Amino acid sequence: MDLPEFAADLPTVQAAALLLERQLAVLITNEAGIAADSDIECLHRFRVAVRRARTLIQALKQHLPPAILGLGEDLKWLSAATGPLRDLDVHLTGFEAMISLVPDEPTSAFAPMRAVLEKRRLAAHHKALAVLRSTRYQALKRRWRRIDNIRQRTADSPLIGLAADAAIARAYAQALKKGGRITKKSPAEALHALRKDGKKLRYLMEFFAPLKQEEAIEGAIRTLKELQDCLGKHQDFAVEHAVVRKIRLQFQKDTVTPKATVAALAHLEAVLAQGQADARAHFAGLFAPFAAAKTRRLFHELYGATP
Numbered sequence: 414m415d416l417p418e419f420a421a422d423l424p425t426v427q428a429a430a431l432l433l434e435r436q437l438a439v440l441i442t443n444e445a446g447i448a449a450d451s452d453i454e455c456l457h458r459f460r461v462a463v464r465r466a467r468t469l470i471q472a473l474k475q476h477l478p479p480a481i482l483g484l485g486e487d488l489k490w491l492s493a494a495t496g497p498l499r500d501l502d503v504h505l506t507g508f509e510a511m512i513s514l515v516p517d518e519p520t521s522a523f524a525p526m527r528a529v530l531e532k533r534r535l536a537a538h539h540k541a542l543a544v545l546r547s548t549r550y551q552a553l554k555r556r557w558r559r560i561d562n563i564r565q566r567t568a569d570s571p572l573i574g575l576a577a578d579a580a581i582a583r584a585y586a587q588a589l590k591k592g593g594r595i596t597k598k599s600p601a602e603a604l605h606a607l608r609k610d611g612k613k614l615r616y617l618m619e620f621f622a623p624l625k626q627e628e629a630i631e632g633a634i635r636t637l638k639e640l641q642d643c644l645g646k647h648q649d650f651a652v653e654h655a656v657v658r659k660i661r662l663q664f665q666k667d668t669v670t671p672k673a674t675v676a677a678l679a680h681l682e683a684v685l686a687q688g689q690a691d692a693r694a695h696f697a698g699l700f701a702p703f704a705a706a707k708t709r710r711l712f713h714e715l716y717g718a719t720p
Contacts, residue, residue: 421574421624425476428573430560432469432620433481436462437557444545450538453502460499463492468616472580476570480556480563487553494544498537503649504530504656511653514684515677522677525670526660577621582718584614589709592700601651601689604696608644611637625715633711636703643692643699650689657682 423431439462446455467488474482504511508530512523544550588610595603615637622630661678664670702708712718 421572423573424570425473425573425576426478426481426563426570428577429469429473429477429481430563433466433484433557433560436466436469437554441554448542448545453506456495456499456502456541460492460495463488463495464612465616465620467492468613469620472584472613472617473576476576478563481560484553484557487549491544491550491553495541498534498541500652501530501534501537504653505534507649507653511685512681514688515681518677518680519673522671522674523681525664525674526657526678529660573621574624577617577624578716581614581617581621581716582712584610584617585712585716585718588614589704592704595696595700601647601693604644604693605648605651608641608648611641611644615641629715633708633715636708640699640703643695647689647692647696650685650692654682654685654689657685
């Protein structure tokens, strides 16, 4: 639970400050695990908190003071700076599952690729450590902690219940607009952009769920989750395909990598491309319920979205 149930009557600045303080606590709690490299989920939780904070600030920006809005650029930097390590964590964690897609290929053929990824991850972890120790990150945390001092500056701040409903209604409308434009000819980037918008919508719905009846939002979140799962699979295949292709092309140029490895990667590349196509084929069927009249009415009843 992100907000207490009584919080619908809180001024927006106070509610935003409360939520942002909780995201900062997640960052600080997971710093040691990232530094020690003891659990890759520490970085995942860290990055989710950063994304949630960015989403909140962007969604409520018209109501927030400069002291909060000013965190946005540094949060964007922090997300970009820690992204490569998370990407490599995902690649390596899912490595065995990925190569199992081509069971006819010997596992040993993929060892050179794994070695490349592990080397890259080591370098990415060093860079992430440098980020955590950087003066920019330490300054960001100091400014973030001072948010508590502005909670009382709420003269022009509407109640969070109203501001949250408007933000969620806008986020839903944005997702409908982007999703409705996607066709069979749309680039993969269009589906990825919709996925990011869907994440923002879900973060907002989760932030402010305590302001609604739990049963009322379950259906809306379920429909969104099913669409997000499809978009997530599409993006996972797209990213894996790009990584495999880049490494295969690199191996083709050297004289050291066994030809069997290059051939196995080419086979895997083709299977990943098909997986991406299959996930895309399911998109229309899952976007339809998300955009259906029933779901529009639900968002209208919950958040005042245009039905």
